[in-house]
Amino acid sequence: MKETYQLPCNIAQSLNIVGDRWTLLIIHEILIGQTTFNQIKKSLEGISSNLLSDRLKYLEEMGLITAKLYSKHPPRNEYTLTESGRDLEDVFHALILWGKKHLKKCYKNIVHNTCQHEVQMLYYCAHCEQKVTVEDLNIVPVDQTNES
Structure with missing residues (x-):
């Protein structure tokens, strides 16, 4: 994700991490127990698979979620919030x-x-x-x- 705001402000810098479309909703779904890609996709009607996949990777890079492989063939992850993610x-x-x-x-x-x-x-x-x-x-x- 690109850094949208260059402002020295907690709100702006937080929005650089969680302000993209769907991001907070994805985190919320994981928070309420939708922890697999398919569960999240089903709950968020209208999100594309590619966008969901990109957002999940980004949230993992940002340290808000962790992914744990629960199936190797096909590869499937279960997502959990880190402390930083739970703090939302x-x-x-x-x-x-x-x-x-x-x-x-x-x-x-x-x-x-x-x-x-x-x-x-x-x-x-x-x-x-x-x-x-x-x-x-x-x-x-x-x-x-x-x-x-």
Whole structure:
């Protein structure tokens, strides 16, 4: 995949990895248990086999998934998410909640297993051990010289 954005921005650089058409949907399918090429292809109506194959190879190169051969003849892989890939689950949850609020037709919601009521995302400061409101957030540049 080509690097679309040359901006010094976490959002832009993340989109360089997962922003191509179908990429997030492929990761989501693996997250929810569709782990073979055929399962993913069947779930994502309209994706071509070539494009799915290219995206899976790219996601493996980027370290978001791993492929494990489960059949030699013909060669078939099972795909699993790496820790980096699994960390996108919060992104999917945020998109579901955004869709619940803003889409004309909502398809999913996130509920608490115990009481079946809707949940919301919140921010938490591990240092202060407190919930943090959006108003109390600040996006700051990372000092590149002090990164390890």
